[in-house]
Structure formats: C-alpha cells, structure tokens
Amino acid sequence: MTLVYKIVSAPVFRAARGTFAGAGSDLSDGFIHFSTSTQVAATAARHYAGQSDLLLVAVEAAGLGDALRWEVSRGGELFPHLYGDLPLSAVAWVKPLPPDIDGRRDFSGLLP
Secondary structure (H helix, E strand, O other): OOEEEEEEEHHHHHOOEOEEOOOOHHHHHOOEEOEOOOOHHHHHHHHOOOOOOEEEEEEEHHHHHHHEEEEEOHHHOEEEEEOOOEEHHHEEEEEEOOEOOOOOEOOOOOOO
16 A cells, blocks of 8 residues: 655634535645655745644545655655645645644654
C-alpha cells in the first residue's frame, strides 16, 4: 500500500462531507498538494511553520486512480498532485500534527 500525505487545518478538513476539495493553495493551484513520507517533513517546515491545529491525513494512492499525478516540483522532486476532489473513502487515517517544543513537526510514530 502506497500512502501519500496531506497536511491540513483541522477545521477545514473536518468540514468536508464525502469529499475534500482542498484548502488554500490547493484551490488556487487547481489541484490538491500531497507529499510522500520522505517529503512531508520539509513540506511542513516550508508551508506550515507557526500554524496550529493541523492534521496529517494519510491517503491510499491507488484509490485515487488517474486523478493522482506525479509532477516535478520543489528541487526537481516528483510530488503527488490530485486533480479533483479527494474522496474521503480513500483516507487511510487522520492524526493530529502538533508542533514540538521548537515549533517543528514531529513525525516519529506517524510515518511508516
């Protein structure tokens, strides 16, 4: 099972019913931004520093079909982008993502 990860504000994600259309830059960019397990810590540091009440949403990539595309992004890496709404049925799990004492995110115990 290949999981991709979305960091999102808890209130925004919890408001979703059946599908999640994205938030912030997702809506303006026209796709939902995801990260792999090796990319998600850098994504958190770059885009979510100082934010509170965040969730880490793990999504089964195979459940997204052809709408999930791997595209070159930051540093030439391939990032998963979902063109369309995220069906909540594809979500494997959702966990809180609080900052540690230094304000960074601690992914230990969250990722495989």
